[in-house]
Amino acid sequence: MDFVSGLPLTPPKKDSARVIVDRLTKFAHFIPVWTDYSLQKLAKLCHTPTCWTELGERRILGPELVADIEDKVKLIRDRLKEALDRQKSYPDLHRKEIEYAVGDYVFLKVSPWKKILRFGQKGKLSPRFIRPYRILKRVGPVAYQLELPPELDRIHDVFHVSMFRRYRSDPSHIVPIEEMKLSLTY
Numbered sequence: 001m002d003f004v005s006g007l008p009l010t011p012p013k014k015d016s017a018r019v020i021v022d023r024l025t026k027f028a029h030f031i032p033v034w035t036d037y038s039l040q041k042l043a044k045l046c047h048t049p050t051c052w053t054e055l056g057e058r059r060i061l062g063p064e065l066v067a068d069i070e071d072k073v074k075l076i077r078d079r080l081k082e083a084l085d086r087q088k089s090y091p092d093l094h095r096k097e098i099e100y101a102v103g104d105y106v107f108l109k110v111s112p113w114k115k116i117l118r119f120g121q122k123g124k125l126s127p128r129f130i131r132p133y134r135i136l137k138r139v140g141p142v143a144y145q146l147e148l149p150p151e152l153d154r155i156h157d158v159f160h161v162s163m164f165r166r167y168r169s170d171p172s173h174i175v176p177i178e179e180m181k182l183s184l185t186y
Helices: 039-047 049-054 063-092
Strands: 002-005 015-023 027-033 105-109 118-119 127-136 144-146 158-160 165-166 180-182
Touching: 127 165
Parallel strands: none
Antiparallel strands: 002 015, 015 027, 105 127, 105 165, 118 180, 127 144, 144 158
16 A cells, blocks of 8 residues: 655645555556545545545455455466466377386386496497396386396486387397496586
């Protein structure tokens, strides 16, 4: 609430404006007042039902208003949930659920090990997925534990399903461990 004074006189001879800004809608109400209004009179103006009706409010806080607000909040939540479900359904059309069984063989993506381990060639020609590894167990809904060789004992053996590619038996897919070189340079 604020006051603007020193304005030209209006037809009812009022020379100031009381500004009330609604915090929710940021809507400003400009109420003409006299400069010599006392604080008691301004406070009374603010809290009387006549002032509330002038501002467009029909009811003062009461059980009806609370029930009305609760209904509107429930409606807003329902509509937000509908919109969320609808928007989620679009990418789900192109997403496929990938699950592996214990004992399956998978290729492991090596890009997270970039600048730490290098497999074979350096750069663009290096393989993106290495060696088939056997799945030991399912750790979570999207994480699996792999049977890694002893040469890779410094690497954690639980990986996200996005780092796997299904293995189809072919001997040319196997990259020997001897071709891996440790590269700790940045």
